[in-house]
Amino acid sequence: MIRVIVVGNGMVGYKFCEKFIAKSGQEKYQITVFGEEPRRAYDRVHLSEYFGGKTADDLSLSTTEWYLENNITLNTSELITDINRTEKTVHTHLENACPHKIEMVLARGMTGSADDIPKIACPMHKKTFSLVDGSNLNGDDYKIATYPIKVIENQVFVGFID
Numbered sequence: 608m609i610r611v612i613v614v615g616n617g618m619v620g621y622k623f624c625e626k627f628i629a630k631s632g633q634e635k636y637q638i639t640v641f642g643e644e645p646r647r648a649y650d651r652v653h654l655s656e657y658f659g660g661k662t663a664d665d666l667s668l669s670t671t672e673w674y675l676e677n678n679i680t681l682n683t684s685e686l687i688t689d690i691n692r693t694e695k696t697v698h699t700h701l702e703n704a705c706p707h708k709i710e711m712v713l714a715r716g717m718t719g720s721a722d723d724i725p726k727i728a729c730p731m732h733k734k735t736f737s738l739v740d741g742s743n744l745n746g747d748d749y750k751i752a753t754y755p756i757k758v759i760e761n762q763v764f765v766g767f768i769d
Contacts, residue, residue, distance in 0.1 A: 611636050612697055616681065637680070
């Protein structure tokens with residue numbers, strides 16, 4: 608299966624997906640869409656109608672089911688921070704990719720601690736990573752990105768530097 612990454616879940620990203628899946632042979636591809644906003648693609652041209660009574664669903668260009676029916680993985684609220692063309696990888700501010708298999712699975716991993724170091728274990732191969740510095744606790748060279756956080760009044764700020 609050939610992987611296609613679409614960066615941006617706006618009107619253009621959605622139209623690309625719509626046209627791509629209409630082509631024959633698209634079943635050979637796995638499309639993954641990353642959008643920084645917390646919702647599906649919506650009609651930005653008519654956004655002012657939201658204040659006239661239209662709902663977010665009225666402005667939506669598709670349904671969640673549409674993505675599922677067309678074998679499209681939609682990642683909302685996920686900002687692409689790096690595109691590595693040589694390694695054919697993308698990284699997000701959530702850093703959900705396992706560095707061993709380059710699969711977006713760390714969010715499904717198990718968390719815990721080892722010697723008082725908070726860790727996450729990849730569900731694919733059980734390798735564990737420090738949530739403090741990203742190092743591989745199994746001694747391998749693989750590492751995950753970590754970001755400074757700050758909590759202010761029950762809000763978590765990622766990448767916040769004093």
